[in-house]
Amino acid sequence: MRRFTILIFAVVNAVLNLLGYQTISEEFINDVVAVISGAYFIWAGWKNNYISKKGIRQKEVLKKHKLH
Template identity: 40%
Template sequence: MDRGTLIRTLVLFIALLNQILVACGLYKIPGTPEQWTEVLSTVVTAGSAIWAWFKNNYVTAKGKRQKEVLKQQNLTK
């Protein structure tokens, strides 16, 4: 696993864990007002999920070209 994938995975895991804990009322992010803790947690979770999805999929023109090269070299499924 490369460094970028590891970082994206950790950020997503932390955001999802925080979202679950906030939804259960077990944890609040320190230093944030109660009224926007859930909003902040949701934004972080959504942002990290979109980031992880975008980085791990071939959605840009450059990514699609990279996927074609990988296929030509038999380096992908």
């Protein structure tokens, strides 16, 4: 639901910019994209590596069964 809401705001912003109205500055958009991208990359790194206690246990099970 959140992604759909963000999509609606992005489309409205794009249409208003096409009509000549400055709604959100490009700098602000670039900053928001950079922050969201950074947070996503950190999250993906955390989820896809065996860093947490649960991940360490999963890695041990994989090694035990020679799957890793």
